[in-house]
Amino acid sequence: MATLVAPEHFTPEDDAIVLYKAVKGWGTDESAIIAIMGHRNATQRQQIRQIYEDMYEEDLIKRLESELSGNFEKAMYRWILEPSDCYAVLANVALKNVSRDYHVIVEIASVLKPEELVNVRRAYQYRFHHSLEEHVAAHTSSGYFRQFLVGLVSSFRYDGDYIHPSLAKYEAEILHEAIQNKNGNLDEVIRILTTRSKKQLKATFNRYRDDHGYSISKRLLNEESDDFLKAAHVAIRCIDDHKKYYEKVLRGALKRIGTDEDELTRVVVTRAEKDLKDIKELYYHRNSVRLEDAVASEISGDYKRFLVTLIGREY
Amino acid sequence: MATLVAPEHFTPEDDAIVLYKAVKGWGTDESAIIAIMGHRNATQRQQIRQIYEDMYEEDLIKRLESELSGNFEKAMYRWILEPSDCYAVLANVALKNVSRDYHVIVEIASVLKPEELVNVRRAYQYRFHHSLEEHVAAHTSSGYFRQFLVGLVSSFRYDGDYIHPSLAKYEAEILHEAIQNKNGNLDEVIRILTTRSKKQLKATFNRYRDDHGYSISKRLLNEESDDFLKAAHVAIRCIDDHKKYYEKVLRGALKRIGTDEDELTRVVVTRAEKDLKDIKELYYHRNSVRLEDAVASEISGDYKRFLVTLIGREY
Known part of the structure; x- marks a missing residue:
């Protein structure tokens, strides 16, 4: 069985907005990123990535790579990629x-x-x-x-x-x-x-x-x-x-x-x-x-x- | 380029009927089988096979195997199979x-x-x-x-x-x-x-x-x-x-x-x-x-x- 806890219903647009707020401007809200990404399954993560790109014309993965660092960045990068x-x-x-x-x-x-x-x-x-x-x-x-x-x-x-x-x-x-x-x-x-x-x-x-x-x-x-x-x-x-x-x-x-x-x-x-x-x-x-x-x-x-x-x- | 000459439009039901007539009863009408199967592409052949099974509740391939023989049977068998x-x-x-x-x-x-x-x-x-x-x-x-x-x-x-x-x-x-x-x-x-x-x-x-x-x-x-x-x-x-x-x-x-x-x-x-x-x-x-x-x-x-x-x- 999985350990991941993901909601059955979610709105990728809302997630994309929260993520965008978490990365825009100075500083990064890592907790907000974890709160979302730590609770979305593979299909949901791909939907978020797609919607994010449509809404903000940038690749979420690339953006997170530039905002995060070290092992946290590595883990998040692997996690967001399609399996x-x-x-x-x-x-x-x-x-x-x-x-x-x-x-x-x-x-x-x-x-x-x-x-x-x-x-x-x-x-x-x-x-x-x-x-x-x-x-x-x-x-x-x-x-x-x-x-x-x-x-x-x-x-x-x-x-x-x-x-x-x-x-x-x-x-x-x-x-x-x-x-x-x-x-x-x-x-x-x-x-x-x-x-x-x-x-x-x-x-x-x-x-x-x-x-x-x-x-x-x-x-x-x-x-x-x-x-x-x-x-x-x-x-x-x-x-x-x-x-x-x-x-x-x-x-x-x-x-x-x-x-x-x-x-x-x-x-x-x-x-x-x-x-x-x-x-x-x-x-x-x-x-x-x-x-x-x-x-x-x-x-x-x-x-x-x-x-x-x-x-x-x-x- | 292909040598196969297949019509753009065809009706699999009609083909199935002709094929059924060609194999039913005594004797087999090989010419009718060739006239159809020799002019259908892979997708069309699969459609015919499916419709034939729906209409007559038998596998066209198995039926042809029992009706035909020798190298003709072998060739037809290979030809009808999905590639x-x-x-x-x-x-x-x-x-x-x-x-x-x-x-x-x-x-x-x-x-x-x-x-x-x-x-x-x-x-x-x-x-x-x-x-x-x-x-x-x-x-x-x-x-x-x-x-x-x-x-x-x-x-x-x-x-x-x-x-x-x-x-x-x-x-x-x-x-x-x-x-x-x-x-x-x-x-x-x-x-x-x-x-x-x-x-x-x-x-x-x-x-x-x-x-x-x-x-x-x-x-x-x-x-x-x-x-x-x-x-x-x-x-x-x-x-x-x-x-x-x-x-x-x-x-x-x-x-x-x-x-x-x-x-x-x-x-x-x-x-x-x-x-x-x-x-x-x-x-x-x-x-x-x-x-x-x-x-x-x-x-x-x-x-x-x-x-x-x-x-x-x-x-």
Whole structure:
């Protein structure tokens, strides 16, 4: 379930007027911006953006970019973008970062529904004049890691209900041989993880659990794990249970000395309208601290007020 | 330009009535079926199919399948299917054939526009409960050939106008080193051919021609060429100039002792509504025989009358 609280009925013209008042002249009324934008769903935000442009002949996003700053600006920018476009920006930022945040690429490609991923690829091309897979391939060196990443972002998985139990057993063994015993065919691992439907893969992961007594992601990583294995780990976690994956991302982002704001923003902004409530519950269960309290104690100012609003609580 | 001659205005109800009369009772009026279906575009055919089902509570395709036979039935079946669905069927037949007609897979993935290919992948899943790339991967053994085929069918290329001339020069050299001199990185060949936009690739192929004095596809194949090189050859030809590619497919199909009807049907059915007129001209230019005459002398009966109608001439 979502944490976002948005009204069923709203008047985009009224919102545009309030937003215009909040940004015009000297100073900016951040609270007014948060009060509106923190309570509008994706469709509503696009309507506001459109009406605002019609009424004031300027792009609301550009205006807010020039009025806001830092992590608050980043979060608001991602939040106002149409979701596919937001993912396209997140993917591009991840590719261009010196830290090469490839896990963001893997996450987007593995968590989104097949049709959603196609929309992101379309949005990516519109914005960057290259295909997502083209940029992924150009930013990585050849080998299994690149083959895997390109395969993931190019996937358009079958999204129906058919599952083949015997295939799950067979491919669970291939995965076991290849990654646990390190003597298998990585080509086959890539084939399985990039082409099988998510339901089929979940059946395969469950079969793995049944046959080996622990989950496939459990003993996957050690100190020597290469980029490929790390990416496979993220993909498996995202496909197996993306809510648990996101809980861990949030835990990691908040536990660090110096919060990882990019990670925090990404999860909150992309999940607030989808299943952040479930992720919140997992977080509380695992950490005995409420997510909004953990966030509120780690960050501050408008950024804090905005994120906590998206998490579903006013401060 | 298309060869299909279809009326601007038509009444699907009337067509359905004629078709019903043509199939009901003993015997079938093939001429009546050809007279209608040989002159309706894709949208019109779908309308007829829908109206026919509403009026007679049976699927026109299934009815025709039971009334017609042989190559005529095959051609009519493919022709009546919605185009994405037709490509899905063609791809699946190619994968299941003992002769493993992988060039059909390469052709579909390389000739279609990016958005069309996504539609085919969607249609494939709807019909076969697996993704196209899943079946392609499962039907091929690991290695470069599979990586290339999966990359091609999974591609969603940038379809805009931006081209990078310096990239074209750089990647033309990579292709030259890798495939002509056989000492390069095939990973890089796969990256270039599966992720770059078609316009970018055409610029690369042109650059290749300028730098080396012959086209990249010219000296690509020899007696020892493996499946990967053969597939690369088809992909390059389809991307560089798919009309010339189709002319050659037709030439090959008609020149064989015992015409290759599958190849002939595929080209006519998939191109009649698009650019078969241009392909016809290339054919005449290359063979000094008109395509419709060559086809008419190689095949016979209703199959001949139907194909020649699609090629734009009544017999």
